[in-house]
Amino acid sequence: xxxxxxxxxxxxxxxxxxxxxxxxxxxxxxxxxxxxxxxxxxxxxxxxxxxxxxxxxxxxxxxxxxxxxxxxxxxxxxxxxxxxxxxxxxxxxxxxxxxxxxxxxxxxxxxxxxxxxxxxxxxxxxxxxxxxxxxxxxxxxxxxxxxxxxxxxxxxxxxxxxxxxxxxxxxxxxxxxxxxxxxxxxxxxxxxxxxxx
Numbered sequence: 001x002x003x004x005x006x007x008x009x010x011x012x013x014x015x016x017x018x019x020x021x022x023x024x025x026x027x028x029x030x031x032x033x034x035x036x037x038x039x040x041x042x043x044x045x046x047x048x049x050x051x052x053x054x055x056x057x058x059x060x061x062x063x064x065x066x067x068x069x070x071x072x073x074x075x076x077x078x079x080x081x082x083x084x085x086x087x088x089x090x091x092x093x094x095x096x097x098x099x100x101x102x103x104x105x106x107x108x109x110x111x112x113x114x115x116x117x118x119x120x121x122x123x124x125x126x127x128x129x130x131x132x133x134x135x136x137x138x139x140x141x142x143x144x145x146x147x148x149x150x151x152x153x154x155x156x157x158x159x160x161x162x163x164x165x166x167x168x169x170x171x172x173x174x175x176x177x178x179x180x181x182x183x184x185x186x187x188x189x190x191x192x193x194x195x196x197x
Contacts, residue, residue: 036093045100056092121182128189
């Protein structure tokens with residue numbers, strides 16, 4: 001009987017030691033990682049440097065999966081790997097935040113150049129429209145180009161409005177899209193002129 005009680009007591013001590021020795025969720029690191037990712041999102045890393053933001057988010061998701069996996073264990077919990085993964089997620093999020101700040105500044109500096117490029121492209125479209133053949137077939141195409149041109153001429157105002165509100169990426173994308181569309185119209189008009197003569 002004494003042996004049995006001793007065995008139970010020793011078993012209890014061993015089990016207690018294992019449970020006490022188990023790690024606990026590194027909540028401070030989890031909070032720090034979530035805060036770092038939130039700071040990156042506030043800096044608009046998801047818009048200005050989406051690859052870096054997605055890498056940080058993926059790293060945090062992976063770290064949280066490891067935390068959950070370890071926390072679900074009854075015994076032998078070990079959060080060492082999860083902590084390393086959380087540290088990596090924190091670093092990636094901070095890098096994404098800084099890269100977003102840098103990219104936003106670059107975008108804001110590129111916008112005036114894009115404005116000039118769009119203005120030049122619009123002027124070129126107008127010049128080519130005067131030279132375009134005026135056959136019955138081409139008149140519908142010219143009207144479509146004229147409609148596109150009207151839309152292109154509205155882009156600088158909407159880009160300026162976006163810039164005033166601090167939305168440099170929308171202004172940038174709008175101007176880039178406008179330049180691409182204007183260049184497509186230039187090619188279309190050049191082909192029509194060549195075919196018409």
